[in-house]
Amino acid sequence: MPTPAIKICGISTPDALDAAIAARADYAGFVFFARSPRNVMPAQAAALSARAEGRIARVGLFVDAGDAQIAEALAAAPLDVLQLHGAETPERAAQVRARFGLAVWKALPIASAADVARANAYAGAVERVLFDAKTPKGALPGGMGLSFDWSLVAHWKGPLAWGLAGGLNPDNVGEALARTGAPLIDTSSGVESAPGIKDTGRIAAFARAIRETAAASH
Numbered sequence: 001m002p003t004p005a006i007k008i009c010g011i012s013t014p015d016a017l018d019a020a021i022a023a024r025a026d027y028a029g030f031v032f033f034a035r036s037p038r039n040v041m042p043a044q045a046a047a048l049s050a051r052a053e054g055r056i057a058r059v060g061l062f063v064d065a066g067d068a069q070i071a072e073a074l075a076a077a078p079l080d081v082l083q084l085h086g087a088e089t090p091e092r093a094a095q096v097r098a099r100f101g102l103a104v105w106k107a108l109p110i111a112s113a114a115d116v117a118r119a120n121a122y123a124g125a126v127e128r129v130l131f132d133a134k135t136p137k138g139a140l141p142g143g144m145g146l147s148f149d150w151s152l153v154a155h156w157k158g159p160l161a162w163g164l165a166g167g168l169n170p171d172n173v174g175e176a177l178a179r180t181g182a183p184l185i186d187t188s189s190g191v192e193s194a195p196g197i198k199d200t201g202r203i204a205a206f207a208r209a210i211r212e213t214a215a216a217s218h
């Protein structure tokens with residue numbers, strides 16, 4: 001199995017960003033959502049974006065954001081990908097892609113096969129879907145350390161690129177990769193010591209576990 005792309009989400013400090021780069025992660029996620037313990041303010045995002053430029057791709061995460069909020073973030077911090085993590089429809093996602101001219105990823109909350117099937121509607125509207133765990137009503141829509149039944153997306157052959165998220169950490173990511181063959185793996189709380197506090201050792205261990213699993217499959 002090829003080594004999947006690795007995304008470390010919820011980065012809010014230079015140390016965490018440097019750890020993701022040192023671990024050879026492909027994507028660093030910055031959360032623009034006020035309720036999140038990982039929320040970054042525009043000035044903070046600007047510094048992180050500049051530090052990341054040319055070293056790791058920058059993903060901005062938004063939850064049901066209007067154009068004005070996304071434009072404000074982009075004015076402060078150039079981004080390479082916009083990740084939509086709310087209830088955005090395929091039409092809204094396509095609108096965001098056209099308006100900002102950036103790759104768009106749509107996160108989908110998964111608890112059943114019907115949830116996975118919803119991904120098909122995003123073909124042509126976004127570059128990638130990210131299968132994540134469904135979180136309880138009223139809770140944050142991501143970054144909760146919850147996983148879902150990986151067999152629902154095992155070796156998914158849909159009409160667009162995809163990724164796996166939700167409750168992944170250095171201890172379980174090898175099994176998740178072996179069981180799903182996901183081409184992109186995303187984590188946030190699984191590489192933290194407390195909500196919003198990234199642990200550089202866990203970031204390194206996460207990437208190592210992924211590479212060891214991929215290498216062992218050859």
Ligand SMILES: O=C(O)c1ccccc1NCC(=O)[C@H](O)[C@H](O)COP(=O)(O)O
Binds near residue numbers: 010140166
């Ligand atoms: O991380 C957050 O605080 C967050 C807040 C609101 C929407 C999404 C959020 N995170 C999304 C991510 O990309 C996470 O990496 C993904 O949900 C997996 O999180 P975790 O289960 O903690 O690894």
